[in-house]
Every structure is written in C-alpha cells, then in structure tokens.
Amino acid sequence: MEKLPKPATAKNPPERFTGDVWLDPIAGPREPGQRMTVATVRFAPGARTAWHSHAHGQTLHVTQGVALVQSRGGEVIEVAAGQTVYTPPGEEHWHGATPDDFMEHLAMLDLAEDPAATTTWLEHVTDDEYRRPARTDEQES
Template sequence: MQKLSKPATTKNPPEQFTGDVWVDPIATPQDAGQRMVVARVRFAPGARTAWHSHARGQTLHVTSGVALVQSRGGAVVQVRPGETVYCPPGEEHWHGATPDDFMEHLAMLENADDPATTTTWLEHVTDAEYSAR
C-alpha cells in the first residue's frame, strides 16, 4: 500500500474549456498496469468543455449543481446531484455547468494504451450549441 500525496488543484487550459474550470486529481496511474483516472472537476456558471471524446469512454458522476451534457447530434441532458452518465468510447460530447450555477462532478476514465490518445480534444462548443436546451 502507498499513501499518495494530494496533487495541487489546476485550472484547465482555455484551448479545451470555455470559462473557469478547476481540476483536483483523485487517482492517476501509479504503475504501468494501472489505467484508472479519477478527478473532481468544478465548473463556474456557464463554463464547459470543448467537444471531445475518450478512447475508452468516460463516466461522470454529478456531486453538486446541475450538469449539462450533450453527445454530438443529440439533445442536451441535465444531470443532477447523485446521477451518473456514461459516454461510450469515441463518442464526441461536451459537459459543463448551467448559466447560473456552479457544478461539480467526478470524471472517471481509463487511459488508452498510449496515454496521449486517451482524450481527443476538438472545437469549442459555440454559444448557440450551449444555449440550445
């Protein structure tokens, strides 16, 4: 067993997010056989990810606020505290906070064989896409 030190909170880069988003890593691979990544992610009102996909999918569990989640071509879904949503491998999607409230979720995924290909970042979600609820 190994007790891990708490990594610092980081603010996500504007190339991948609109608005203010903070990440607190919870679990990251500690050896070559481990793939699990878990982070607590906090979104300011109106903040959201860019469109993206994950090689092995992603599970989001909302802990506070209301998340907005959309798969490319689908409807925007509201996810409330205690609810969980799964985005399958390769599915282009975005997630973020409502315009008026902070939102926090746990983001859980597995690294790809090449960790650099775990997440594929795409274009920003437009204001029109974000507002189409």
Template structure:
C-alpha cells in the same frame, strides 16, 4: 499500499474549456495493467468543456450543482447531484455548468499508453450550449 500525495488544484486549460474550470486529480494513471484516471472538476456558471471523446469511454458523476451534457446529435441531458452518466468510447460530447450555477463532477476514465485517452476538438459554441 500507500497514501498518494495530493496534487495542487489546476486551472483547466483554455484549449479544453470555455470559462473558468478547476481540476483536482484524485487518481493518475499508473503503470500497466492499471489504466484508471479519476479527477474532480469544478465549473463556474456557463463554463464547459470543448467537444471531445475518450478512447475507452468516460463515466461522470455529478456531486454538486446541475450539469449539462451534450452530444453531436443535439441531445442535451440535465444531470443532477447523485446521477451518473456513461459516455461510450469515441462518442463526441461536452459537459459543463448551467448558465446560473456552479457544477462539480467526478470524471472516471481509463487512460491509454500515451495519456488520458481524450481527443480534444473545437470549443462548444453558444448555439450548441444554449440548445437546452
């Protein structure tokens, strides 16, 4: 076993996020058979992901603030620190901070042979975001 080197905090790419988001990699994908990816993601108020899905699903665990998580059918969950949400494979969704507060979550997922298994789509518009 070994201690993994720490990677620098990275700004979330504008193609994937609206607003200011910072990403800290906890575990990057290792060679097969491992597929685990784990990141800490911090969202400024009103920041959010674009619509996206994951080939093998995704587990999100909120550690600070209040998260909003939405699906294509218009459902928006309000998720509090200590709560965990599972999104099944292929389900298009988004997640982010409330308009007035920062939010932090751990994202746990299984990558694919060519990356993290995420399919990134269009940005979440204000109408969908403010539906809560």
C-alpha cells in the same frame, strides 16, 4: 498501503474549456497495467468543455449542482447531483455547468495505451449549442 500526496489544483486550459474550470486529480495508475484515472472537476457558471471524445469512454458522476451534457447530434440533458452519465468510447460530447450555477463532477476514465490518445479535443461548443434547451428527467417520462 500508501498515503498519497495531494496534487495541486490545476486550472484547465482555455484551448479546451470555455469559462473557469478547475481540476483536482484523485487517482491515477500506480502499477503497470493500471489505466484508471479519477479527478474532481469544478465548473463556474456557464463554463463547459470543448467537444471531445475518449478512447475508452468516460463516466461522470455529478456531486454538486446540475451538469449539462450533450453527445454530438443529441439533445442537451441535465444531470443532477447524485446522478451518473456514461459516454462510450469515441463518442463526441461536451459537459459543463448551467448558466447560473456552479457544478462539480467526478470524471473517471481509462488511459489509452498511448496516454496522449486518451482524449481527442475538438472545437469549442458554440453559445448557440450551449443554450439549446435541456431535457430533464420529467421530460423523459
């Protein structure tokens, strides 16, 4: 067993995010063949990722607040604290906080064979895309 040092919190770059977003790495590959990475990501109100996709998909587990998540061409959905959402490999999507509240999630994904190909970053989410009405659990019933 090995106790790992705590990595420093990093502010995410404006080329990939709108607003203030911070990342705290939790786990990454330690042995050959391991690929899973896990991080806590905190979004200020109104902050969001740019459109992007992941080579091996991504699982998000919301730990605080409410996340807004949208797949390209789909509806914006709300994901509350305690809920989890999965985005399949190659699916373009974005996620972020609501306009008025902070949001935190655990981001879990597997690295691609070439780590630089793990995430493909695309254009920023427009304000109009971000402000589309979100679907809630009540609307799914």
